[in-house]
Amino acid sequence: MTELLQALIFGALVGGVYALMSTGLTLAFGVMKVVNMAQGAFLIASSYLCYALWQHFGIDPIVAALIVMVPMGLLGLVCYKLVIARLERIDPGLTIVATFALAMVAEALLALAWGPNEVGTTPSYFNQAFHISSLVIPRAQLYAFLLAAAVTIALQLIVKRTWLGHAITAASQNPEGARLIGIEPSRVGAQVFAIAAGSTAFGGAALSFLYQFTPDTQDAWLGITLSVVILGGLGSMPGAFAAGLLLGLAESLTTTYISVRWSAAVPTVLILLVLTLRPQGLLTRATRQDAAS
Amino acid sequence: MTSTTSFMTSPPNPAPRAAAARGDGRLAAFTRRVWIPTAVLALVAVPMVSANLYYQNMLIMTFLLAIGASGWNIMGGYAGYISLGNSAFIGLGGYTTGILAEKWSLSPFIGCLAGGLVCALAAALLSLVTRRTRGMYFVIVTFAALQLLEIVTTAWSGLTGGSQGLAMPVPTWSLAYQDWPFYYPLLALLIATVAASWWVRRSKLGLGLFAIRDDEDKAAGLGLRVALYKMIAFVLGGLFLGVAGGIYAYYTSFLNSAAVFDIVTSMLIVLCALLGGRGTLWGPVLGAFIIAPISNFTSTNLGGADAGPIRLLLFGGLLGAVALFLPRGVLPAITGRLRHPAGPARVTEGVEPPVAEPAETAARDRTHPTGAADVLVARGLGKSFGGLRAVDGVDLSVGRGRITGLIGPNGSGKTTLFNLIDGTVATREGAVTLAGRKLERAGRASRAHAGLARTYQLPRLFPSMTVLENIVIGERAFSLARLWARRTSMAEHERACAVLDELGLAAYAHESPAALSYGQRKLVELAQVLWLDPALVMLDEPAAGISPALCARLAAMVRALPPLGTGVLVVEHDFEFISDLCQDVYVMAQGGVIAHGSVAEISADPAVVDAYLGDTVVSQPTGSET
Numbered sequence: 001m002t003e004l005l006q007a008l009i010f011g012a013l014v015g016g017v018y019a020l021m022s023t024g025l026t027l028a029f030g031v032m033k034v035v036n037m038a039q040g041a042f043l044i045a046s047s048y049l050c051y052a053l054w055q056h057f058g059i060d061p062i063v064a065a066l067i068v069m070v071p072m073g074l075l076g077l078v079c080y081k082l083v084i085a086r087l088e089r090i091d092p093g094l095t096i097v098a099t100f101a102l103a104m105v106a107e108a109l110l111a112l113a114w115g116p117n118e119v120g121t122t123p124s125y126f127n128q129a130f131h132i133s134s135l136v137i138p139r140a141q142l143y144a145f146l147l148a149a150a151v152t153i154a155l156q157l158i159v160k161r162t163w164l165g166h167a168i169t170a171a172s173q174n175p176e177g178a179r180l181i182g183i184e185p186s187r188v189g190a191q192v193f194a195i196a197a198g199s200t201a202f203g204g205a206a207l208s209f210l211y212q213f214t215p216d217t218q219d220a221w222l223g224i225t226l227s228v229v230i231l232g233g234l235g236s237m238p239g240a241f242a243a244g245l246l247l248g249l250a251e252s253l254t255t256t257y258i259s260v261r262w263s264a265a266v267p268t269v270l271i272l273l274v275l276t277l278r279p280q281g282l283l284t285r286a287t288r289q290d291a292a293s
Numbered sequence: 294m295t296s297t298t299s300f301m302t303s304p305p306n307p308a309p310r311a312a313a314a315r316g317d318g319r320l321a322a323f324t325r326r327v328w329i330p331t332a333v334l335a336l337v338a339v340p341m342v343s344a345n346l347y348y349q350n351m352l353i354m355t356f357l358l359a360i361g362a363s364g365w366n367i368m369g370g371y372a373g374y375i376s377l378g379n380s381a382f383i384g385l386g387g388y389t390t391g392i393l394a395e396k397w398s399l400s401p402f403i404g405c406l407a408g409g410l411v412c413a414l415a416a417a418l419l420s421l422v423t424r425r426t427r428g429m430y431f432v433i434v435t436f437a438a439l440q441l442l443e444i445v446t447t448a449w450s451g452l453t454g455g456s457q458g459l460a461m462p463v464p465t466w467s468l469a470y471q472d473w474p475f476y477y478p479l480l481a482l483l484i485a486t487v488a489a490s491w492w493v494r495r496s497k498l499g500l501g502l503f504a505i506r507d508d509e510d511k512a513a514g515l516g517l518r519v520a521l522y523k524m525i526a527f528v529l530g531g532l533f534l535g536v537a538g539g540i541y542a543y544y545t546s547f548l549n550s551a552a553v554f555d556i557v558t559s560m561l562i563v564l565c566a567l568l569g570g571r572g573t574l575w576g577p578v579l580g581a582f583i584i585a586p587i588s589n590f591t592s593t594n595l596g597g598a599d600a601g602p603i604r605l606l607l608f609g610g611l612l613g614a615v616a617l618f619l620p621r622g623v624l625p626a627i628t629g630r631l632r633h634p635a636g637p638a639r640v641t642e643g644v645e646p647p648v649a650e651p652a653e654t655a656a657r658d659r660t661h662p663t664g665a666a667d668v669l670v671a672r673g674l675g676k677s678f679g680g681l682r683a684v685d686g687v688d689l690s691v692g693r694g695r696i697t698g699l700i701g702p703n704g705s706g707k708t709t710l711f712n713l714i715d716g717t718v719a720t721r722e723g724a725v726t727l728a729g730r731k732l733e734r735a736g737r738a739s740r741a742h743a744g745l746a747r748t749y750q751l752p753r754l755f756p757s758m759t760v761l762e763n764i765v766i767g768e769r770a771f772s773l774a775r776l777w778a779r780r781t782s783m784a785e786h787e788r789a790c791a792v793l794d795e796l797g798l799a800a801y802a803h804e805s806p807a808a809l810s811y812g813q814r815k816l817v818e819l820a821q822v823l824w825l826d827p828a829l830v831m832l833d834e835p836a837a838g839i840s841p842a843l844c845a846r847l848a849a850m851v852r853a854l855p856p857l858g859t860g861v862l863v864v865e866h867d868f869e870f871i872s873d874l875c876q877d878v879y880v881m882a883q884g885g886v887i888a889h890g891s892v893a894e895i896s897a898d899p900a901v902v903d904a905y906l907g908d909t910v911v912s913q914p915t916g917s918e919t
Contacts, residue, residue, distance in 0.1 A: 035429045037377075037436075083617065091620045093373060096432050097563060098616040100377060104560060104609025111602035215602075219556055223440045226433055261448040268441035272422070275434050279426040 002134050007256040008249060013141035015248020017210060019241040020148035021203035021221065022228040023155055024076075024196035030235020031159070031172040031192055034084060037099040040222030041106035042197055046072055046204020047213050048114055054121040054208070061121045062147060065205035069198045076197025080190045088189075103218060110215035118212040126209050144206035148241070151202045156237040158195065168192055220264075227267035230274050233281025243282065333484065340476050347593075349472045353544060355585035356479040357383070360537045361558075362565035362577030363486045364530030367493055369563070370572035372526050373506030374423060378435030380558035381442050382412040382531045384550070386538025388446060391459045391548050401461060402478065405539025412535025413528045420524040427509065436556070443554035459548040475544040479537060483578075486533040491574055493529070498776040500758065502526055504766055506572075507755040514715060516741030516768035516825060525776070557605065561588065564612045570622030572757075579624055584608075666729075668693045668744075668860035669829045674713050674723035683709040685884035686723070691829060691862050694855040698871040698892075699864045701881035702905050707864045708750065710881070711831050715747050716740050728828045742770050744828030748835060752814040754806035760817055761802040764789045767825045792820050796846070812839035819850055830854060832863040836870045848874060872896075880905060 025039040036042075046068050053064040079102060087095045125139040159165040171178040171185040178185055207213060207221070224247070229235060232243030247267060254263040274282060340349055361379055369375045386408030393404035415438075422434045446453045453459055466474060493499040501522045504512040513519045542548055565584050570576025591604050619626065669691040676684045684706045691697045699707055712718040714725055716737040725732045727743050735743070746767075754763050765785045768775070781789070793799045796816050798809070806814055815835060822830060832851070836844045851874060854861055865871050871878060872892040880888040880895055882904040888895045895901050 033429075035433065037432075083613070086617060087620075091616075093375065093428060094567075094616045094620055096429050097375060097377075097567070098613055100560070101609045101613035101616060104557070104605050105613065108602040108606035108609060111605070112599060116598065116601075219440070223437060226437065230430075230433065259448075262444075265441055265444045265448070268437040268444065271437040272434060272441065275426055275430055276422045279422075279430060 003256060006135055007252045009135060009137060010141070011249035011252030012245055013138070013145045013248070014252060015245035016145035016148040016241070017141065017203075017206050017244070018224055018228050018247050019244025020144065020151055020206055021200075022225040022240055022244065023151055023203060023237075024200040025225045025229050026232065026235050026237060026240040027155060027159075027192060027196040027199065028235075029229050030237075031168050032189055033172070034088075035096050035099070035226075036196070037096055037222060038079070038103040038106060039200070039225050040218035040220070041103040041110070042072065042075070042200045043204050043207060043221050043225070044213055044215060044218045045075075045106055045110060046201045047208040048110055048119075048204075049201075050205045050208045051114075051119055051121050054123070060123050061205040061208045062123075062143065062202075065201045068201040068204065072201045072204075073194040073198030076193040076195075077190050079197070080193035084193065085186050085189060103222065107215045107218050110218075114215065116214055116216070118214050120212045121208040123209055140209050144210060147202055147206060148244070151199055152237050152241050155195070155199060159237065164188075164191060223271075224267045227271050230271050231282050239281065246282070336480055337477075340471065340473050344471065346471060347589075349476055351586055351589040353472065353475055353479055353541075354589055355581050356476075356483045357537055357541050358561060358565050358585045358588075359578045359581035360479070360483050360486045361534050361562040362569070362581050363483070363490050364533045365562050366566050366571065366573075366577045367490055367502070367529050368523070368526040369566060370577070371493065371499060371502035371506065372523055374428070374431045374523060374527070375563070376435040376527075376530075377432050377556070377559050377563065378437075378439035379530065379534060379562050380556065381435075381439040381554060382416070382534040383538035383541060383558060384442060384446070384548075384553035385412050385415060386535030387542030387548050387553050388453055388459065389535075390539030390542055391461055392452060394462050395459065398462075401539060401543035402474075405536045405543070408539035409532045409536035412531040412538070416527045416531030417524050420520075420527040423523050424520045435559075439554055439556060439559060443550050446550040446554070453550065454548075456550070458550070461543050461546050461548065463546070464543075472544065475540055478540050482533060482537050482540070487574070487578060489529055489533070493526070494574060495780055496776060497778050497780060498522060498525060500762060500766055500780045501768075501776075503572075503757050504755050507757050508753055510717065510737075511749075511753045511755070512766075513737040514717070514741060514747060515766060515821070516738050516771075517766070518738045518768075518771055522776075557608070560608060560612060564608060564615065567612070567615045567622055568619070570624035570626075573622065573624050576622050576624040580622070583623075666693055667691060668728050669714070669862065670724075670726040671710075671714060672724045672726075674710065674720065674725070676709060676713055676718060676720045676722065682884050684713060684720075687881070687884075687886050689862075689879055689886065691860040692876075693828075693860055694858045695877070696851065696855060696861040696863065696875050698875035698878035699862060699881065700866070700868070700871060700878060700905060701887075705881040706884040707881055708833060709884075711747060711833055711864070714831065715745055738768070738771070741768070741825060741827075744825075745831070746822035746825045746827035746829070747831035748815070748818045748822055748833055750833045750837065752811070752818040754809075754814055754818060754821070756805055756807055758805075759803045760798065760806055760809065761786070761789045761793065763806055763817060764792060764821050764824055767821060769825050789824075792824075796820060812843035815839055816843065816847060816850075819847065823850075823854075827859060829860045829862065832861065832865075834864055834866065836865055836867045844870070868896075 021043055022039070024042060025036055028034050028036050046065070049068040049071065050061040050064040053059040053067060054061055059067070083098050083102060084095060087098050123140075125143060128139045130137040130139060130142070159168060167178070167183045167188050168191070170181070171183050171188040175185040178188070227247055228240055228243045231246060232239035232241075247270065250270065251263045251266045254266050336352070339352060361383070365376060365379050386405060389408035389411045390401045390404035393399040393407055394401050419434060419438055423431055447456050449455070450457070464474070493502070501512065501517045501519070504515075504517060505519050505522060509519055538553075542553070561584060565580030566577040567580070568583060569578065569580030588604070588608070591607065592600075595603055615622070667690040669689070671687060671689045674684055674687045674689075675682075687706075687710055689699075689710075699710070701707055709718065713720050713723070716732070716735065723733065727740070727745055730743050732740050732743055732745070754760075755766070758766070762780060765781050790799060790802060793802050798813060798817065801808055801813075806817065809817060819832070819835065835847055835851070839847070848870065851861055851863070863871070863874065875892060877889065877891055878895050879886050880898075880901045887904060888898045888901045890898070
């Protein structure tokens, strides 16, 4: 019983972190239907930037994320302007290939800058835990989980409550109509990408103190974040959060009751199952897809 | 050596511009008769002439990539479904071969065939995912499958050796033969892959794949079993690469799960295909002959810890650059310029002289029995989108050989009703019966085979094929044999030419539909669906936005249908058009049918006048709106 409870706690905490790592992908996918295959690379890049701030200035990774957010946001903006916007115009089918190429380039640059060896940040709460009777609640995971909840809520508020959020919704649902009322979809797109990449800084910060990382782990992280988005459905923030929890629990239970070796297969198996059986995601209802005709 | 590769890397025909202007026939024939045999002979000669293992190794790599890219191209180029996981087939084929060799001492040259079969099976399974999803989801699925295979091979150490890797048997032949036993099978496999790709292009299968890339939904509505087309396309790519993977594993003598399932190999495959020219026959091969030597050069000449990242930077950057600045690839850029020095590109690439064939397709005028029975009966059809009740329990029937009108204000649910009847939009509410067959559970292709056809408000023709091919693409019944048949048989060609002649569009037979005016496209789309000899034709605003002359021609085409027993259901805002053609009319408003009767009856109905027609409309044509 304790074993199960412990597995559930770990799973839920890790799941929240998975959702946090996926915010950028969720946002870009949800409002622009762009799959950013560079999400894993952006995430690891954020982790390295947090790591650099930690290593050189001793800045706590969670605080560092507030700084890293700025260059990551700029990176998202530049990627949108130079790559996504152009391809959405000439050949949208290739957008996903181009972002994948971007991931490869980013991985290469990170490897050139930091080398192939594993690194990680070690703030004071690293490797510490609260104990409630026989249950263990690791502090780092707990803080990351709280960070995940905060970022998810903040992004949800931006999308649902602000004028920018309404512009984003308008531009994604009907670009022509948005243009008629003075919203330029390409500008909104650039802003979405900036926010998406900027929010990835928080996921990267959490990753930096929860895991050892190298540049070539980016595709594994991409797999996990894709899994969160696919499970969550069409890129809704609450859906992604729930999907992250589900993924975390599934992994944790697999580790506890089957084998840690097979838990790595959970995200990809879920992607394949969901896309085969219920492509609209586990947590959404079907919506009208034929409105264009 | 350089001279031998240049046979493959140079464009098929650099010289005769005059011939190019006369069309592709001679160019293609010249390529077929001269360049290809020369290139193949040169590649056969290389290991005999030169004992240099560096070049043999480079060509083996090239063949592997070319097989991968050519196979990828059938799904990714022809059908437009991009895969980022095709290196999984190399690994899967390799591991199958390796495991068979280790457990049962099966020769890798036989084991690799099993590897191909395993890959074909895996590809078939993965293609199932495209039954319900499109484009980007397929990319994600292939990416996930590749990752899953790496995880499984690492975790399942009892079978695969896990992270320790799997050693292949030691070659037993004399060293004098060098790498010939790897080189020649891979070359043969490359030829087979290209031949398969060539054969797909000229078959109805290929025509269907191009249709899927252009407009999959429409293709399904014309009776094409799109899921099967995609499955065959993906299986072909997996099959050849799987066999090649087995041979390649034997060549590298050792399998390591992280290396064989490396996504970078997948990236190289995509890069070769995109760089050479996605959707062309020779582009992927050309791409491989460019990329593999670069790859070989960098892996030989770069050393140290940074070698891997630099290669990644180079190829990742190249892939990004090709996607951004040369999305169609090298080959189309070159041949496009050679063939059409000025003016827009015409869609003539696939045009070949039709082949004579004593097939059933010759005499296909079937008439549907005319009689009192209804050809279409819809009962209680309904659909909600979220909170919006788009269609609300509609009962509607169309008599055999009758033209029935459907009118109503914009947003009243007419097009959604069409979508429910033809299966574009699935619903659980209501029943659809066509000529006595229950169709509400049937897929789109099955509904087309049962005799249902429709046109769209904005005509949807396939831009990457000719007008004539657009006409003949529809599939009235499914048969596997038909997939293997040539794109257009002689009989089909003649009949389609007659149809185009009647429409006054014979001159456009071999042009892209983009060359047609909007109204002409509407005529062609009508001819396209009539090719199916449908029992029921649904026309969505046929007269909207076209000239009076074309409108009259279109009305004449529609009027010719009832004598054949074909029922027609037509949505139109032009009330005069409706009152000229239709025997009876349904009126929809807010998702429901509010009136049904003859033109006279409904134009006198106060509810209809109120909801749609207005008071003055009956005697005056309203013109058209869209």
